[in-house]
Amino acid sequence: xxxxxxxEDQVNVAEGNPLTVKxxxxxxxxxxxxxxxxxxxRGLQFLLKYITGDNLVKGSYGFEAEFNKSQTSFHLKKPxxxxxxxxxxxxxxxxxxxxxxxxxxxxxxxxxP
Amino acid sequence: GAVVSQHPSWVICKSGTSVKIxxxxxxFQATTMFWYRxxxxxxxxxxxxxxxGSKATYEQGVEKDKFLINHASLTLSTLTVTSAHPEDxxxxxxxxxxxxxxxxxxxxGPGTRLTVT
Numbered sequence: 001x002x003x004x005x006x007x008e009d010q011v012n013v014a015e016g017n018p019l020t021v022k023x024x025x026x027x028x029x030x031x032x033x034x035x036x037x038x039x040x041x042r043g044l045q046f047l048l049k050y051i052t053g054d055n056l057v058k059g060s061y062g063f064e065a066e067f068n069k070s071q072t073s074f075h076l077k078k079p080x081x082x083x084x085x086x087x088x089x090x091x092x093x094x095x096x097x098x099x100x101x102x103x104x105x106x107x108x109x110x111x112x113p
Numbered sequence: 114g115a116v117v118s119q120h121p122s123w124v125i126c127k128s129g130t131s132v133k134i135x136x137x138x139x140x141f142q143a144t145t146m147f148w149y150r151x152x153x154x155x156x157x158x159x160x161x162x163x164x165x166g167s168k169a170t171y172e173q174g175v176e177k178d179k180f181l182i183n184h185a186s187l188t189l190s191t192l193t194v195t196s197a198h199p200e201d202x203x204x205x206x207x208x209x210x211x212x213x214x215x216x217x218x219x220x221x222g223p224g225t226r227l228t229v230t
Contacts, residue, residue, distance in 0.1 A: 036221070043119075043206050043223040044157075090156065099145065099210070101219060105156045 002027045002095045006104035013081045014112050021076040021107045023091030030096040033074040035065055038088045038106075047089075050074060061085070081111045116140055117209050119222035126197055126229055134192045134225045136207030142187035143209035147219065148180075151204040163190050197229040 003026045013019045025031055032051050036044040048059025055067045065076045074091060091104040116139040126132050136146055145164050149157040161182050163169040169182035179201075181193040190209075194201055204226050208219040 034218075041204075041224070041226060044208075044221040046218070046220070049218065100147070100159055100162060102159075103156045106154075 002031075002093050002098065002102045004091050004093050004102055004104035006089075006091055006107045008107050009105075010108045010110060012110050012112065015083050016080050019078050019081045019085070019109065019111070021089050021091075021109060023074045023076065023104060024072050025074060025091070025093040026072060027093060027095040031074075032094040032096060033065075033067060034092040034094075034101070035059065035063070035074075035076050036090045036092065038090065044090065047076070081109075083111045083113055085109060086111045115211060115218075115220045117143075117207065117220045117222040119205075119207055119225050121225060122223060123226040124228070126227070128198055128229055129196055131193055131195045132197055132227060134194075134205055134207075134227075136190045136192070136209070136222055138188045138209040138211075138220070141209075141211045143190075143211060144187065145210040146184055146190040147208045147210070148182060148190075148192050149206045149208070151206060151224075153204075157206060160192075194227065197227070199229045202227055202229045 005024045034049045035047040038044050047063050048057050050057045050067045058064045063078050088106050090106050092101045094101050118137045120135045148160045151157050160175045161169045161171045163182045163184035165184045165187050171177045184190040204224050206224045208221045210219050
């Protein structure tokens with residue numbers, strides 16, 4: 001079985017400050033990890049993924065995430081938040097041996113001016 | 114590349130009628146497509162996985178006779194909500210996998226907002 005936990009329903013940060021959106025996962029094999037962003041009434045936009053290799057993954061719009069195997073975490077980070085980053089963020093995992101993605105419940109990021 | 118479209122983007126229908134939603138991979142061939150359902154402020158719940166030319170695999174609790182999925186070609190999958198009821202109102206999102214599904218990344222469509230009155 002595979003599962004994802006996003007412990008925060010909402011993260012508030014001031015523009016210009018660094019942001020972190022947390023994600024932990026559970027899989028039986030090797031994880032494929034993803035971050036997506038969703039704006040109101042829109043589909044999901046891909047931000048970044050970890051498949052193998054370097055634990056620090058850089059993605060779109062200045063976002064990055066660090067794969068930590070010992071802590072089974074894949075937190076999303078950005079050094080300097082923008083108001084336009086305000087959206088719903090989903091972490092997802094897929095066990096290497098499975099075809100389906102499992103999504104976390106989502107974390108709403110609110111960046112204040 | 115890797116663009117997925119959905120049509121319509123939103124639809125309002127009367128209770129008891131059927132609604133068809135199309136999902137197309139515009140610039141790649143998708144051997145596998147996925148259908149998700151999302152309620153307001155909630156996560157995506159996988160409804161079914163469809164492979165071109167074969168029957169869809171439905172997740173537990175999803176009525177296959179109510180949510181008919183057809184994957185007739187490598188670029189088109191359709192979801193038909195039959196005899197729709199207000200509780201079927203939701204945001205439906207499809208995704209498509211390019212290449213071997215076990216190593217493939219999924220590309221998501223923009224979603225379809227269904228409202229049943």
